[in-house]
Amino acid sequence: MKPPAYIAAHLRQVLINGASAPHSIEVQRFFKEEVQSRGWYTNELRKLGKRFRRVILNDAGLDYLVEVADDLFQGEVLEEKTLAVILLQDSVAEMGEREFKLFEKWISRVSSWADHDALVYYLLGKLIAAEPRRAGRVFVWAKSKNRWHRRAAAVALIPGARAKQFVPEMQRLTKQLLADKDDMVQKGLGWLLREAAKYNPKQTVPLLMSIRDRAPRLVLRTGCEKLDEKTRARILAR
Secondary structure, three states, rough: OOOHHHHHHHHHHHHHOOOOOOHHHHOOOOOOOEEEEEOOOOOHHHHHHHHHHHHHHHHEEEEHHHHHHHHHOOOOHHHHHHHHHHHHHHHHHHOOHHHHHHHHHHHHHOOHHHHHHHHHHHHHHHHHHOOOHHHHHHHOOOOOHHHHHHHHHHHHOOHOOOOOOOHHHHHHHHHHHHHOOHHHHHHHHHHHHHHHHHHHHHHHHHHHHOOOOOOHHHHHHHHHHOOOOOHHHHOOOO
């Protein structure tokens, strides 16, 4: 077999060959920070990832695929990082602690909310939902000076929240992140509360009510988006 770095380099070239300069300019409008993009549409990128995933798994197995993805997630190009996640997301059920620790290191390589959310929701979040004891890591991330680690603390609980898991953890994390001034962190926390409220309103609405007088408006508005109009109005009426 060729080294994983060789396959990663080949995939990078495929992304360059299929680049769309006009769409890469459009992509930038979704981000405050400057983002390097090849201008791929998400559906086409998913098709590419699934095709290569099948070939690599059949020829070399999951460990090799993880190494290819690890190489891809090193760079600054949005599609490279997104492709890394696409290659792996359907194999999370076969992964364990070694992969979790590796993906946790990837948070430090994040450069935008897009590659952050792909990594944290589809890989770290699913691994935490599969092994709830890993949820303790989110409180470590929540103390980080790095905005992406703090956002990850919230987003990583979303897959579990949709299954009505992690109610105590969500309550504790909400208190820990509630005073955070970073809008990316606020949006992440709001997203977590919104999904929890949608799938488990009985536990989440009291939490939203308890924080409504001190929560940032962005967190509160996002958190009650999926609730009925009456409940939403009650929460937002400070």
